[in-house]
Amino acid sequence: MELRAVKGMNDILPDEAVRWQRLEAAFREHVRLHGYDEVRTPILESTALFQRQIGETTDVVEKEMYSFERHGDALTVRPEGTAGAARAYVEHKVHAKEPVSRWYYLGPMFRGERPAKGRYRQFYQAGCEVYGDPGPLADAEMIEMVASLLARLGIPEVEVRVNSLGASGTRERYRNALLGHFTPMRDKLSEDSQRRLEKNPLRILDSKDPRDREAAATAPSILELLDETDSAHFEGVKKHLDALGVRYVVDPTLVRGLDYYTRTLFELRTTTGDLGSQNTLVGGGRYDNMIEGLGGPKVPAIGFAMGIERLLVMMGGDEKRESPFCYVAPLSEELASRALVLGRDLRRLGVRVEVDGRGGKLKAMLRRADALGAKLCVILGEGEIERGVVAVKDLAKHEQEEIALADAAKVLAERAAKLSEGGDARGAR
Numbered sequence: 001m002e003l004r005a006v007k008g009m010n011d012i013l014p015d016e017a018v019r020w021q022r023l024e025a026a027f028r029e030h031v032r033l034h035g036y037d038e039v040r041t042p043i044l045e046s047t048a049l050f051q052r053q054i055g056e057t058t059d060v061v062e063k064e065m066y067s068f069e070r071h072g073d074a075l076t077v078r079p080e081g082t083a084g085a086a087r088a089y090v091e092h093k094v095h096a097k098e099p100v101s102r103w104y105y106l107g108p109m110f111r112g113e114r115p116a117k118g119r120y121r122q123f124y125q126a127g128c129e130v131y132g133d134p135g136p137l138a139d140a141e142m143i144e145m146v147a148s149l150l151a152r153l154g155i156p157e158v159e160v161r162v163n164s165l166g167a168s169g170t171r172e173r174y175r176n177a178l179l180g181h182f183t184p185m186r187d188k189l190s191e192d193s194q195r196r197l198e199k200n201p202l203r204i205l206d207s208k209d210p211r212d213r214e215a216a217a218t219a220p221s222i223l224e225l226l227d228e229t230d231s232a233h234f235e236g237v238k239k240h241l242d243a244l245g246v247r248y249v250v251d252p253t254l255v256r257g258l259d260y261y262t263r264t265l266f267e268l269r270t271t272t273g274d275l276g277s278q279n280t281l282v283g284g285g286r287y288d289n290m291i292e293g294l295g296g297p298k299v300p301a302i303g304f305a306m307g308i309e310r311l312l313v314m315m316g317g318d319e320k321r322e323s324p325f326c327y328v329a330p331l332s333e334e335l336a337s338r339a340l341v342l343g344r345d346l347r348r349l350g351v352r353v354e355v356d357g358r359g360g361k362l363k364a365m366l367r368r369a370d371a372l373g374a375k376l377c378v379i380l381g382e383g384e385i386e387r388g389v390v391a392v393k394d395l396a397k398h399e400q401e402e403i404a405l406a407d408a409a410k411v412l413a414e415r416a417a418k419l420s421e422g423g424d425a426r427g428a429r
C-alpha cells in the first residue's frame with residue numbers, strides 16, 4: 001500500500017516554507033508593535049470545551065471535529081484557538097495578574113471539512129485575543145491592525161465587513177424575531193436548518209445552502225434590534241474606524257459560524273475571486289461571555305484568526321531558500337575531518353556553511369556548490385593541505401586563490417560579514 005499524507009492535510013516542503021516564514025515573521029512583528037505576546041496551548045483539549053464554547057449546533061461541533069477517547073478522557077484536536085486560549089486564561093487566573101492581556105498564537109487547527117482550494121482539514125491560523133478591554137476602542141484598533149497587516153503583506157482588494165450581534169438580551173430578541181421569520185417557511189429550508197431552527201436560528205443566516213440563502217435574504221436585521229448600549233458600542237467602533245481611515249461595509253447578515261460571539265463581529269474578505277467561496281481571510285469578533293462561562297470572572301474579550309494558507313494564495317512573492325556562503329569540498333576521505341573542523345569554525349563565526357560529505361569528484365562538488373548558490377567553494381586537497389593552505393573558488397567570478405588553512409575561518413567570515421554589510425551575503429538558490 002502506498003502511504004500518502006491524509007486527505008486535506010498538506011506537506012510544506014522547504015521551498016514553500018520560506019514564504020510561510022516571511023508571513024509568520026511579519027505577523028509576529030506587526031502584533032508585537034501592538035503589545036501582543038505569544039501564548040502556546042495544547043493541540044488537544046477536552047471535547048466538552050469546544051462543545052460548550054463553540055456551540056453544539058454549529059457545523060464545527062456537529063460535523064467537523066476530530067474527537068476520540070483515550071485513557072477514559074474525551075479529547076478533540078483543536079478546531080480553532082480561541083476556546084483553548086480562554087481556558088488557559090481562566091486556568092492560570094491571568095485576570096488577577098494584569099487587567100488587560102494581549103495574546104497571539106500561530107499553529108495548526110483541524111476540521112473535517114470537504115477539502116477545496118483554501119479549505120483543508122489541517123490548516124494554520126495566526127490569531128490574537130485581547131482579554132479585559134470592553135471596547136469599542138479595542139475593537140477598532142484590532143480591525144485596523146488586521147487591515148494594515150494584510151496591506152503590509154501586499155494582499156490586494158480586501159473588504160472589511162462589520163456587524164454587531166448585541167449582548168445576550170439582544171440575541172434572545174433576535175432569536176425570537178428569526179423564529180417568527182423562518183417558522184412559516186420551514187419546509188423550504190435545508191434539512192440542517194430545519195433541525196436547528198428552534199435551537200439556533202442564527203445559524204440559518206450563515207448557511208451556504210441556496211434554499212437557506214433565499215429564506216435569509218428577507219430576514220429581519222439584527223441592527224434594528226440592538227438596545228441603546230449595544231448601539232452606542234457599535235457606533236463607537238465605526239467612529240474609531242472612520243478616525244483610523246479604515247474602510248468597511250456594515251453587513252447585518254454577517255453572523256459567523258461560531259456561537260460564542262457578542263457585539264462586534266468582523267471579517268476581511270478578498271474580492272479577487274482567486275479563492276472562490278473560501279474568500280474569508282480573517283474572521284473575528286467579541287465574545288464577552290466566554291471567560292465567565294468557563295468559570296472565570298466577568299472579563300470581556302475580543303479576537304480574530306486568519307488562515308495562513310489563504311493569505312499565502314493572495315500574497316504572491318517568490319522567495320528562495322537561503323544559500324550557504326561557503327561550500328566545503330574535501331577531496332579525500334582523509335581530509336573529511338579537516339573539512340568538518342573548518343565548517344564548525346566558520347559557523348561559530350556566524351557563517352552558513354555546508355560540508356560535502358559524499359566524497360567523490362571535485363567537479364560534482366563544484367556543481368553542487370553552484371546549484372546551492374554558494375558564494376565560495378573551499379577546496380581541501382592533499383597538495384594544498386601539505387602546504388598549509390586551502391583553495392577558495394569564487395563561484396560567480398570563476399577566480400581561485402589560496403589562503404592559509406590556519407586563518408581560513410577568520411578570513412572567510414570577514415568576507416561574509418563584508419558582503420552582508422552590502423546586503424548580499426544571504427544569497428538565494
Ligand code: HAM
Pocket residue numbers: 079080081082111113118119120121122123124125127128129256257258280281282283284285286287302303304305306307308309310
Ligand atoms: P473562523 O472564522 O472559524 O474563526 O476561522 C478563521 C479563519 O481561519 C478563516 O477566516 C479562514 O481564513 C481560516 N480557516 C477556517 N477554516 C479553514 C479551513 N478548513 N481551511 C483553511 N483555512 C480555514 C475562528 O476560528 C475564531 N477562533 C476566530 C476568533 C478568534 N474569534 C475570536 N477570536
